[in-house]
Amino acid sequence: MSDTSFIRTEMLPAKTPPVGQRGVVKWLRENLFAGPMNTILTLLGLIAVYYLLAWSVPWVMRGIWDADTLQDCRRLTIERYGEGASVACWAMISERWHQFMFGFYPQDLYWRPVLAFGLLFAALAPVLYYGERRTNLKLIGAVAVLTLVFMGETWKLADIAPKATPALASNSSLVIGFAVALFGLLLATAAAAPRKLTWFTAIYPLLGFFLLWGGSVWGPLGVAMGFAILGIVFVLLQGRLGVVVAAGAGVLVAAIWWLGVQTVATTALHSAMPMGLYSVNSDVFGGFLLSFVIGVSAISMSLPIGILLALGRRSDMILVKTLSVGFIEFVRGVPLITMLFTASLLLQYFLPPRSNFDLILRVIILVTLFASAYIAEVIRGGLAALPRGQYEAADALGLDYWQAQRLIVMPQALKIAIPGIVSSFIGLFKDTTLVALVGLADPLTGITRIVRADINWKNIYWEPYVFVGAIFFAVCFGMSRYSMYLEKKLKTDHR
């Protein structure tokens, strides 16, 4: 028989790999003890981790919680752990946590930011976990319970029943009743028709604004009316004038309403039927309340603006393209701090006299514009990674520009850009601490400075930073994990 001829009479069955080439043993050998050098590095790494933990864990875990002043803390440390011991003084946090959370927001109104924060998750759930009924239910249920518990806790802290303007929310039972009814409604919607929950997402910005700043209920309703007008005009004109012109006309009519008619209408309504919550001024906002207000608003607005800028930059229309490129390059070339100073000082000069444009609102607008330039570039990366064939297939099927963008291009480009978008968002959220530079009380610099100005906590150094840092880490890590979940969920290529 010649060597070149071979005929298989039976096909071989699949076998499992040999012991030592699979499971934990293989992983250990490949990743930790691959050779002498690798083994030494593994051992050195373990030693470094050990020392780090041996130093930090006792400091955190043995920390003093039951003291009134820093001196008290030092005394208790020596009493409990002997001379020379170094432990954290967490008592500062148990006394001042509310300032880190709410700044100088009136204590008897703490329930409002707490409720607004709880409802934020209910508003985000249908977007973040689109089409996942059980996750939505679980999330909203958990948030409802926690929110109600915390609302109760903050009342104990204030030690008085909540005050409010006439008609709405005159006592705590009414407020609790309102919160329970709202969460009940949300849960029922999540159970019966989860897609309808996005309606709540749509009205949340105004509801959140109303809860945080208070004032007449007619103000936010007037703003909502403007959006309704925008929508109606758009729908009426879209068929005849196309998407862009119709949207422009809608914005124009809505702007006329907002700038001209709305104030008159809402003032009239308010005098006829006064309803609302105590008005809270922007200058008492501080701590994580401030970070979240700025961060969440800027994140949710910079994504759509970023998408439009990215599309504009790739547009064939020379004017649109030039404006987009100019905006993106200008904003990316200017430090955020410059823009914050612009927000606090310069913007006031350009606005009509006597118009008192809220500082937080100004900061939100500029942080949003700043973030949207970065988001636009990240999304442009996603668009560039999309094969040409996808555009061609969409065109060949007769989809128009906006349909192709919405149904084919954006879902894929955004998926590619998720890691970049989320790291921009994480950066943006951490950058909210920079508002300390324009006199707002951010949790890191602003509140810490205030706490240390107290004679009782004068020399405290590490604890506030560790505390604030830990909360920032938790939020940013959460965003990062969510992006990984999303990438996995949207993975359809099965490579």
Place this chain on the structure above:
Amino acid sequence: MAEASRKMQVSDEVAIQITGMNKWYGQFHVLRDINMTVNRGERIVICGPSGSGKSTLIRCINRLEEHQQGQIIVDGTELTSDLKNIDKVRSEVGMVFQHFNLFPHLTILENLTLAPIWVRKTPRKEAEEVAMHYLSKVKIPEQAHKYPGQLSGGQQQRVAIARSLCMKPRIMLFDEPTSALDPEMIKEVLDTMIELAEEGMTMLCVTHEMGFAQAVANRVIFMDQGQIVEQNEPKEFFNNPQSERTKLFLSQILGH
């Protein structure tokens, strides 16, 4: 096949009319004075060396490429820069690409129903029924809820054909539909195309599958350097080519 070809009637009605069409990429003259009439029910195979402009030609027919001179009239609608006309032509003309170009983020069924729902405004349920009908026709109804990435190349190309058919096109363009496929999968795609031809679909097909050309085409067009060099019935074209360039090309591709 002989019986089948009797069904494949060519009518006198004009489906596509191209007159004096020229196209440039910058300074490069890709399509030169193209004149061509396609009647309803015709099956035309376009072949030629790479870079000869054959793909560009059929991509001009649904305006994926813009022509700079001359006239293209598809189903009575002239292609100009008027977006309304372009969208009208595109919804009447189906196209199948070399690399399938399925939408990877949508399931097979969603790929098929997307255009009917958004362009034709068909109700979802009806669109899904039509989609399932065409999936059965290309013999993969069981894959409806998978994603394109889970299918073989041949299956993906058949889905792409079904996706075009869901728009009920009057003309189908094929741009090298089998060039990216393994030899074993070419047949299943060609079978689908032959079936389509037998039902009287007007087809323009850029391909090097000469067996397919002989079996279903009623005309073969040979292109080189952006111009139509020779066209004839398949039998005449293969057995008795006239131009030297055609002879050389045929000897190259049929030689081994």
